[in-house]
Each structure stands twice: as C-alpha cells, then as structure tokens.
Amino acid sequence: xxxxxxxxxxxxxxxxxxxxxxxxxxxxxxxxxxxxxxxxxxxxxxxxxxxxxxxxxxxxxxxxxxxxxxxxxxxxxxxxxxxxxxxxxxxxxxxxxxxxxxxxxxxxxxxxxxxxxxxxxxxxxxxxxxxxxxxxxxxxxxxxxxxxxxxxxxxxxxxxxxxxxxxxxxxxxxxxxxxxxxxxxxxxxxxxxxxxxxxxxxxxxxxxxxxxxxxxxxxxxxxxxxxxxxxxxxxxxxxxxxxxxxxxxxxxxxxxxxxxxxxxxxxxxxxxxxxxxxxxxxxxxxxxxxxxxxxxxxxxxxxxxxxxxxxxxxxxxxxxxxxxxxxxxxxxxxxxxxxxxxxxxxxxxxxx
Amino acid sequence: xxxxxxxxxxxxxxxxxxxxxxxxxxxxxxxxxxxxxxxxxxxxxxxxxxxxxxxxxxxxxxxxxxxxxxxxxxxxxxxxxxxxxxxxx
Numbered sequence: 373x374x375x376x377x378x379x380x381x382x383x384x385x386x387x388x389x390x391x392x393x394x395x396x397x398x399x400x401x402x403x404x405x406x407x408x409x410x411x412x413x414x415x416x417x418x419x420x421x422x423x424x425x426x427x428x429x430x431x432x433x434x435x436x437x438x439x440x441x442x443x444x445x446x447x448x449x450x451x452x453x454x455x456x457x458x459x460x461x462x463x464x465x466x467x468x469x470x471x472x473x474x475x476x477x478x479x480x481x482x483x484x485x486x487x488x489x490x491x492x493x494x495x496x497x498x499x500x501x502x503x504x505x506x507x508x509x510x511x512x513x514x515x516x517x518x519x520x521x522x523x524x525x526x527x528x529x530x531x532x533x534x535x536x537x538x539x540x541x542x543x544x545x546x547x548x549x550x551x552x553x554x555x556x557x558x559x560x561x562x563x564x565x566x567x568x569x570x571x572x573x574x575x576x577x578x579x580x581x582x583x584x585x586x587x588x589x590x591x592x593x594x595x596x597x598x599x600x601x602x603x604x605x606x607x608x609x610x611x612x613x614x615x616x617x618x619x620x621x622x623x624x625x626x627x628x629x630x631x632x633x634x635x636x637x638x639x640x641x642x643x644x645x646x647x648x649x650x651x652x653x654x655x656x657x658x659x660x661x662x663x664x665x666x667x668x669x670x671x672x673x674x675x676x677x678x679x680x681x682x683x684x685x686x687x688x689x690x691x692x693x694x695x696x697x698x699x700x701x702x703x704x705x706x707x708x709x710x711x712x713x714x715x716x717x718x719x720x721x722x723x724x
Numbered sequence: 725x726x727x728x729x730x731x732x733x734x735x736x737x738x739x740x741x742x743x744x745x746x747x748x749x750x751x752x753x754x755x756x757x758x759x760x761x762x763x764x765x766x767x768x769x770x771x772x773x774x775x776x777x778x779x780x781x782x783x784x785x786x787x788x789x790x791x792x793x794x795x796x797x798x799x800x801x802x803x804x805x806x807x808x809x810x811x812x813x
Contacts, residue, residue, distance in 0.1 A: 426780045426806040427735070427769045443765070448773040456772040 374681060375724035376690055377418070377437070378698060379406035382716035384420050386437050386724075391702055392709035398438045408462055408676055409437075411724040414469045415486050418724070419444075421460035421473075429460045429475065433487050437724075446490035447473065447481055449497075461515040462676065463487075468524035470542070474514030478505055478531050480543060493543045501534075501567060508532035508570045508589070515675055516574035518599075520581045528584060528599040530571035536586070536599050551601035556590045557635075573617040573675055574599075580624035585654070587617045587629055594627075594654050605654025610641045616678030620687050620704065625653040628660075628680075628705065630673045630691060639670035647689065649705050660705030671695050676720035692718030728800040730755055736804060739765045752783055753792040755802060770804055782807045 376387040376394070384406040386398035400406075401422050407429075409420040418437045422430045432441040449455050459476040466472065471483040473490060480493040505512060516530030525542030528549060536549035553569050555562070562568075570589030577583040582598040585605075591612050593602040606612030611631040620626035628649050633641045640646070646661035665671070671693040678691040687704040694717040701708045727748040737743040740763045747762075749755035753775060760767050772778055776792060783790050784803040796802060 426778065428772060428778055430768070448768060451773050451775070454774065456774055456776075 374688060375411075376679075376698070376711065377409035377411065377420075377720075377722045377724050378692055378712070378715065378718055379409045379420070379676070379720035380692075380696075380716035380718050381405050384409050384437070385712070385715055387698065387712055389700075389711065392700065392711075394698075394700065394711035396712060396715075400437060400441065401432075406719065407460060408720045408722075410463050410722045412465050412471065412487065414465055417486060419463050419487055421463065423459055429457055431460060431463075431473065431487075431490075442488075444483070444487055444490060446483075446492075447475075449479065449492065458511055459513065461513050462517055464517040464519060466519040466524045466527075467521060470524065472517045472519075472527070474517050474529070474531075476510075476514070477507070477512040478502070478514050478534055480514055480517070480529065482543065495543055496529075496537070496546055499546060504567065505531075505534045506568050516571065518574050518576045518584065520576065520598075521578045522581070528574060528576070530574040530586070532572065533568055533570035533589070535567045535569035536571060536574070538599055549595075549599040549601070552604075553588060553593065553602050554591065554604070555588075572615045575617050575619045575627070577619055577624035577626075578621045583624050583653075585617060585619060585627040587614055589613070589635060592627075592629060592654065603654075605650070608657040609648055610646075613638075614673075615675040616673050616691060618678055618680045618689065620680070620683055622683035622687075623651065626651050627654065628678070628689065629657075630678060632672065638672050640673075643668045643670050645669045645671050645693075645699075647691070647701075647705050647708075660701070661708070662706065663701075663708035664699060671697070674719055676722075677718050679722050681723040688723070690721050690723065692721045694718060727798055728755055728796045728802055730759055730802045730804065732804050734806065736766065736769060739763065739769065749796060751792065752777075752785065752790050752794045752796060752802060755796060756783075756792075756804075780807045781805070 378385040384400045388397045405423045407421045407423045431444040434441040462474045473481040481490040483490045514531045518528040520526040529537040538549045573587040584595045586593040592606040614631045616630045632638045645664040646659040648657045689701040692698040696715040698712040700711040730745045
C-alpha cells in the first residue's frame with residue numbers, strides 16, 4: 373500500500389493505493405492552500421504547511437492525517453525586523469532526526485523536538501550578502517534542503533534566486549556552491565561569481581552522496597563534488613526548463629525531470645506530457661510517457677509535485693499538475709496511470 | 725461595558741474559543757496584542773511577527789475601517805474580518 377500526501381490550492385488530500393488503483397481517503401484544511409505535506413521517516417509524524425492568504429503561513433503536525441492537527445511554534449522571523457514569513461516551501465528530515473523547513477524570504481528553520489517547535493537559522497538570516505538577494509517569480513524561496521546520508525548536518529540548499537548554499541556544520545556557517553552554473557537570463561558579461569542564480573530543484577544520489585542533480589531556470593546540471601561545482605547535462609531534453617526532479621536511490625546515475633516548454637510558456641512541450649529519465653548521469657535522456665496524456669495536454673507541474681518511493685525496477689513515481697491530475701508509475705516510468713483526476717491545482721506530492 | 729468588544733469570525737473565532745472578547749487597550753494594536761496574550765493560539769494569525777495586521781485582514785472600529793494605530797475607547801466595537809482582497813478562485 374502506498375500513501376500519497378497531495379498538497380493543493382484547496383486543502384490536503386490523502387491518496388491510498390496499490391499498483392494502479394488509488395483512491396482519495398481524506399481531505400484536510402478544506403479551502404486553504406497547502407503548499408507542502410510530508411511524513412517524517414523517523415517519527416512517522418505527518419506535517420502540512422498551510423499557506424493562508426489571510427492568516428499567513430502555518431505549519432501543522434498530526435500522528436494521523438485523518439485526525440487532529442496541531443500548530444507548530446516558532447516559525448516566524450525576528451520581531452524587531454522589517455520582514456515577515458511569507459511562505460513555507462519544504463520540510464526535510466536529516467539522519468539524526470533534526471527537521472529542517474525552508475521558506476520565503478530565503479529562510480531556514482530547524483526543529484529538534486520532532487517538529488513541535490522551530491528556530492530560525494541566524495547564520496543564513498544574517499548572512500552579509502542578504503541585502504543583494506533577489507527573489508524569483510515565486511518569491512525569495514528556500515525550496516530545496518538536501519541532507520547527506522550518513523553525515524547529519526551536511527546540507528545543500530537551493531534558493532531562488534540566490535544559488536546553492538552549503539554547510540558542513542548544521543548551518544553554523546555557509547558557503548556558496550555555484551561554480552559552473554551559467555544563467556542565460558543574465559548578460560554574458562555578468563560577474564562570474566554572481567549569486568543571482570535561480571535554482572529550481574536539487575536532489576542528491578543517496579548511494580553516492582557527492583553526486584547531486586539540479587534543475588535550474590534554464591539548464592539541468594550534475595555535480596560530482598558535493599555541489600561545489602556543476603556540469604551542464606541538459607542536452608537531449610526537449611527543453612531544459614522545468615521544476616520537478618527525482619532520483620532512483622539505487623542508481624547514482626539516474627534522474628527524472630519533467631520539462632516545461634520555456635520560462636515564458638510553462639506547460640508541457642507540444643501538448644505532450646512526458647517524464648524524462650537518464651541512467652547515465654545525464655549523457656542521454658529518454659522520454660517516459662506511456663499512459664500519460666499525449667495530445668493537447670498543456671500541463672504545469674510545480675517544483676514539489678513529483679516524488680518517488682522504492683528503487684530500481686520497483687521504483688514508483690508520482691506527480692501532480694495544476695490541472696488537478698495526479699499520475700503514477702509502478703515501474704520506474706515504464707508505464708503511467710491516473711491516480712486522481714479533478715483535484716484542485718496540485719502544489720506538492722510526497723509519498724508518506 | 726469595561727473596555728472594547730473585539731469580534732471574531734470563522735477560524736479566528738474557533739481558535740479563540742469564542743467570537744466576542746471584551747478587552748482593554750488604547751489602540752487596535754494594543755487590543756489585539758492583549759487578545760493574543762490571552763489566547764496564545766491566535767499568535768501570528770491576525771498580527772504578523774512585526775505586530776502589523778496581516779495584509780488580507782481588515783479591522784473595523786465601530787463600522788469604520790481602521791488599522792493598528794486607530795484609537796479605541798471603552799464600548800467600541802472592533803470587527804476582525806478576512807478581506808475580500810485575500811481570496812481568489
């Protein structure tokens with residue numbers, strides 16, 4: 373049985389299923405946007421980031437997603453400042469049980485009590501480059517937090533549009549990891565050390581932790597040195613623009629992306645929904661679309677709306693679109709089926 | 725009546741455990757801060773971390789639109805409502 377947590381514009385949906393048969397088994401936060409929901413693999417606790425346009429971003433947790441949810445504390449910016457927390461983009465568990473949350477304006481929080489209370493990472497908040505930080509179209513969003521298996525506290529972050537950030541000491545100090553990234557949206561003579569870099573997604577290969585894949589705002593990249601430097605691997609894709617990204621935990625040479633046509637036309641290219649897979653670290657890409665809409669299907673798949681569980685031939689893939697459709701593949705992308713249709717616009721999909 | 729009457733609706737009413745709260749304070753901000761102290765579960769829902777009324781919440785004092793700094797007096801009615809500007813399809 374696979375359980376999916378689907379964050380939508382109008383609440384959290386829980387889907388349960390096996391093979392190609394899925395059903396909606398719960399809806400929570402009715403009417404409220406749920407930007408992201410996940411289950412902590414250590415505690416089994418569920419989390420949902422509700423992004424109310426009226427009441428601001430709130431994080432809730434529950435032991436049963438169908439039961440009572442409780443609000444977490446501490447997800448706020450310093451009272452003496454001139455900024456407020458605008459949005460929560462992601463939550464991630466590190467190996468030592470620490471939870472991290474990323475949000476707008478480019479902020480990182482951590483929790484060491486299972487997500488009940490949170491503290492702002494001051495080193496990133498007070499970083500001397502912060503006055504130069506520029507937001508992307510979705511705001512100044514810290515959307516990707518990538519721990520290192522076996523090395524708690526060694527994190528890579530992706531912030532739009534402030535590049536890759538690295539720490540080896542659980543966020544006490546930070547450095548850039550931007551070498552090799554070429555932003556086409558800046559002039560050719562822009563400084564080589566610019567940090568105005570619109571990272572869209574970031575994932576690490578668990579079995580080879582120094583290998584990461586990154587979806588950029590125009591470009592797909594691979595790093596073989598722990599996100600210090602990057603090599604372009606977007607050749608062979610119909611478009612190197614997009615947001616979602618997953619990897620097969622069994623294969624460090626694997627990655628899956630869902631290209632969108634272009635930054636000015638953020639829909640699946642040629643009205644054809646296809647996931648693209650590499651098994652050679654980006655040297656080549658193969659379309660995986662059997663069972664996905666192939667004609668007049670102009671879908672938009674958002675950053676957090678693609679996830680996987682299992683590995684190898686048993687890798688299950690799931691993604692949702694702003695059309696309200698959720699698709700699944702039980703065989704590593706070989707075939708696809710609709711897991712849900714006509715939900716509200718899908719913001720995130722995570723396997724519980 | 726001693727103090728002003730703060731009236732809440734919807735999820736704010738649920739969080740506060742009631743829709744009407746008689747509170748003392750010289751301004752809207754003071755009233756809302758007092759309300760948050762009495763009902764900590766409301767912390768961050770009306771005022772943000774800068775103690776500003778959230779962008780898509782409207783506050784009315786005796787039927788007239790107010791802000792954090794609007795003076796209030798005993799017997800005033802303060803309605804806290806979601807703004808129509810915050811909703812979209």
